[in-house]
Amino acid sequence: xxxxxxxxxxxxxxxxxxxxxxxxxxxxxxxxxxxxxxxxxxxxxxxxxxxxxxxxxxxxxxxxxxxxxxxxxxxxxxxxxxxxxxxxxxxxxxxxxxxxxxxxxxxxxxxxxxxxxxxxxxxxxxxxxxxxxxxxxxxxxxxxxxxxxxxxxxxxxxxxxxxxxxxxxxxxxxxxxxxxxxxxxxxxxxxxxxxxxxxxxxxxxxxxxxxxxxxxxxxxxxxxxxxxxxxxxxxxxxxxxxxxxxxxxxxxxxxxxxxxxxxxxxxxxxxxxxxxxxxxxxxxxxxxxxxxxxxxxxxxxxxxxxxxxxxxxxxxxxxxxxxxxxxxxxxxxxxxxxxxxxxxxxxxxxxxxxxxxxxxxxxxxxxxxxxxxxxxxxxxxxxxxxxxxxxxxxxxxxxxxxxxxxxxxxxxxxxxxxxxxxxxxxxxxxxxxxxxxxxxxxxxxxxxxxxxxxxxxxxxxxxxxxxxxxxxxxxxxxxxxxxxxxxxxxxxxxx
Amino acid sequence: xxxxxxxxxxxxxxxxxxxxxxxxxxxxxxxxxxxxxxxxxxxxxxxxxxxxxxxxxxxxxxxxxxxxxxxxxxxxxxxxxxxxxxxxxxxxxxxxxxxxxxxxxxxxxxxxxxxxxxxxxxxxxxxxxxxxxxxxxxxxxxxxxxxxxxxxxxxxxxxxxxxxxxxxxxxxxxxxxxxxxxxxxxxxxxxxxxxxxxxxxxxxxxxxxxxxxxxxxxxxxxxxxxxxxxxxxxxxxxxxxxxxxxxxxxxxxxxxxxxxxxxxxxxxxxxxxxxxxxxxxxxxxxxxxxxxxxxxxxxxxxxxxxxxxxxxxxx
Numbered sequence: 001x002x003x004x005x006x007x008x009x010x011x012x013x014x015x016x017x018x019x020x021x022x023x024x025x026x027x028x029x030x031x032x033x034x035x036x037x038x039x040x041x042x043x044x045x046x047x048x049x050x051x052x053x054x055x056x057x058x059x060x061x062x063x064x065x066x067x068x069x070x071x072x073x074x075x076x077x078x079x080x081x082x083x084x085x086x087x088x089x090x091x092x093x094x095x096x097x098x099x100x101x102x103x104x105x106x107x108x109x110x111x112x113x114x115x116x117x118x119x120x121x122x123x124x125x126x127x128x129x130x131x132x133x134x135x136x137x138x139x140x141x142x143x144x145x146x147x148x149x150x151x152x153x154x155x156x157x158x159x160x161x162x163x164x165x166x167x168x169x170x171x172x173x174x175x176x177x178x179x180x181x182x183x184x185x186x187x188x189x190x191x192x193x194x195x196x197x198x199x200x201x202x203x204x205x206x207x208x209x210x211x212x213x214x215x216x217x218x219x220x221x222x223x224x225x226x227x228x229x230x231x232x233x234x235x236x237x238x239x240x241x242x243x244x245x246x247x248x249x250x251x252x253x254x255x256x257x258x259x260x261x262x263x264x265x266x267x268x269x270x271x272x273x274x275x276x277x278x279x280x281x282x283x284x285x286x287x288x289x290x291x292x293x294x295x296x297x298x299x300x301x302x303x304x305x306x307x308x309x310x311x312x313x314x315x316x317x318x319x320x321x322x323x324x325x326x327x328x329x330x331x332x333x334x335x336x337x338x339x340x341x342x343x344x345x346x347x348x349x350x351x352x353x354x355x356x357x358x359x360x361x362x363x364x365x366x367x368x369x370x371x372x373x374x375x376x377x378x379x380x381x382x383x384x385x386x387x388x389x390x391x392x393x394x395x396x397x398x399x400x401x402x403x404x405x406x407x408x409x410x411x412x413x414x415x416x417x418x419x420x421x422x423x424x425x426x427x428x429x430x431x432x433x434x435x436x437x438x439x440x441x442x443x444x445x446x447x448x449x450x451x452x453x454x455x456x457x458x459x460x461x462x463x464x465x466x467x468x469x470x471x472x473x474x475x476x477x478x479x480x481x482x483x484x485x486x487x488x489x490x491x492x493x494x495x
Numbered sequence: 496x497x498x499x500x501x502x503x504x505x506x507x508x509x510x511x512x513x514x515x516x517x518x519x520x521x522x523x524x525x526x527x528x529x530x531x532x533x534x535x536x537x538x539x540x541x542x543x544x545x546x547x548x549x550x551x552x553x554x555x556x557x558x559x560x561x562x563x564x565x566x567x568x569x570x571x572x573x574x575x576x577x578x579x580x581x582x583x584x585x586x587x588x589x590x591x592x593x594x595x596x597x598x599x600x601x602x603x604x605x606x607x608x609x610x611x612x613x614x615x616x617x618x619x620x621x622x623x624x625x626x627x628x629x630x631x632x633x634x635x636x637x638x639x640x641x642x643x644x645x646x647x648x649x650x651x652x653x654x655x656x657x658x659x660x661x662x663x664x665x666x667x668x669x670x671x672x673x674x675x676x677x678x679x680x681x682x683x684x685x686x687x688x689x690x691x692x693x694x695x696x697x698x699x700x701x702x703x704x705x706x707x708x709x710x711x712x713x714x715x716x717x718x719x720x721x722x723x724x725x726x727x728x729x730x731x732x733x734x735x736x737x738x739x740x741x742x743x744x745x746x747x748x749x750x751x752x753x754x755x756x757x758x759x760x761x762x763x764x765x766x767x768x769x770x771x772x773x774x775x776x777x778x779x780x781x782x783x784x785x786x787x788x789x790x791x792x793x794x795x796x797x798x799x800x801x802x803x804x805x806x807x808x809x810x
Binding site for chain 1: 525526527528529531532533534535536537538539541542545546549577578579580585588589644647648651652655658659660661662664754755756757758759760763764766767769770771772773
């Protein structure tokens, strides 16, 4: 008995000592590298994903939020009720939430944020997310009622975007360089061109994060990115720019490689109004001329899932339509001959900077040449791409990854840069938007995917992979990228 | 000397005025709208218009040019379109990385090139000369970014003596800051040193064939004494020109090296600003670099006159 007690005591002592020791050793800071630096830190007034990659869920929170698996869960809203006709949402807010400057977060802040985003002089890059709102009412400090013009099955999803986070009127003026949110981390400093520091928010309303400090570093050059990870200067590289180096990290026990999916449908965008692409046979010929797997292997070193329509394969409503545009150069030639282009034709191929476009573009141009289509490559910067291709619609073909989640609705906008104008599809989207029943929505989404696939609106290439490298001990990182984010609230170091 | 200086000052001012016009014109003509870049593909037309007004992009170009030049004269470089911080503040912050890096690299390059050039000239045609010239040939041929990558591979990844990149910040003290600038400075310095050493050698050899060198030898100086007392000073003119050019190059041309070592310097600022069409930042930084080049040339001109008094009377 005495011995047993002594042993238990010793064991307990040893255990507590070792616990103390691990607590002392366990790292509580992290350095996360990414390629692009945010221009400023206000997610509600710019499209730059780099902003969300730093502040989403870390510094700023919305009424709802994305989880790493793409699920929409409550954020600052504890719960909500939806009226039977689907037009009134009543949100119950969490009690005791404060902003980093000590002011209270309540219904007035929610009203301010949403009204600001949908106002006339709003600078919100995703203003359309809020266009269905007719009124935001504060019932009491913790209850907000939002009225919509018509039912919107996507409304809770829309509120989870980084563009819909809750900001305070007291701190809005300095938000671009001194972001004040409600999140688990506070902004602690920014050396422009170099890094952004965050530190734990001791007054956070939810669970305290394991990390005390987080640093975001910006390394744009792929070779430098490789060196920084190899030299262990950074703990995580989110969105690793050189997929060719990943096997080397996989083989190294010091590192782990995270391969997930993104919302980025990478497509060969086609100008549907520019001859000869206004002929569906020509677009179909282009689709059959493309060998997707060769592009995934050649441009992305095997990372990426082939797609046959504009929809993310990991979504439950996804329909595999890759068969519609299987690689078949002979069929492509026959279709071209039928359309009156037996000798092929010349067109332009605009390539923005990302490697999926530059590398993929070279391969596609070669594949198109096989069936007689001469695509003249022009490399452009993003600003130029936006002006010439996106706004000017002065292009034949271009390669771009559409990274917004659930963006099939762009095919219902005839003025959108690829200029697909199909009233049947537009009607389908109107029906979808007013449908809230999940099964019915899935069915409609399936129809929409099939329609654009069979119309060969664009060349559907592959779903962009989310590639990250981290030190072996880092846990709790998002593997997938349902939205641009580096959610650090659940990240910790293994003992 | 005063007239010489005034003349040089006048040409400096004119160069700056012309440069500002060319820079503004060229950058404004390039396609790409800063507002649509910032708001991305889903921006609505009214949102874009609101942002353009906020940034002052709806003002006519001539007016924008005059505001820009007028502002610069008073030290106000405007506000960055994307970062929304004063451009002068951004430039000052970045200068604290780029200027020390350029000086560090220039010092290293001079420290290597002078002895190497003098040694090679004094051993003309002998194995020592051939070895130095071979090495400099290699140094001129190797691109500095490749060299930078090799340095990272050896000293950061394998030996772990240095970080692979990044800047520690001067607030961490002189040592760590200089340490983070060491690999980039070496990468920048070696190709420059190779060029400088070759110029030093050929300038010295030219001087060694001059009459006054023979006179110096005739009055009893040894080869080495003549070289140090009379040769070196006369050989300095072409060397100074190259050093002046190299300093401007190091300040403006470290864009790639700053990318490879992800240093928050001026080059990186320009790089980021160009891709985001932050026109006002690009214009101001380029203008500043032009200013630096012109001023350095001005100083070099004055230095010529100090080294070679004949230039004063000639102009």
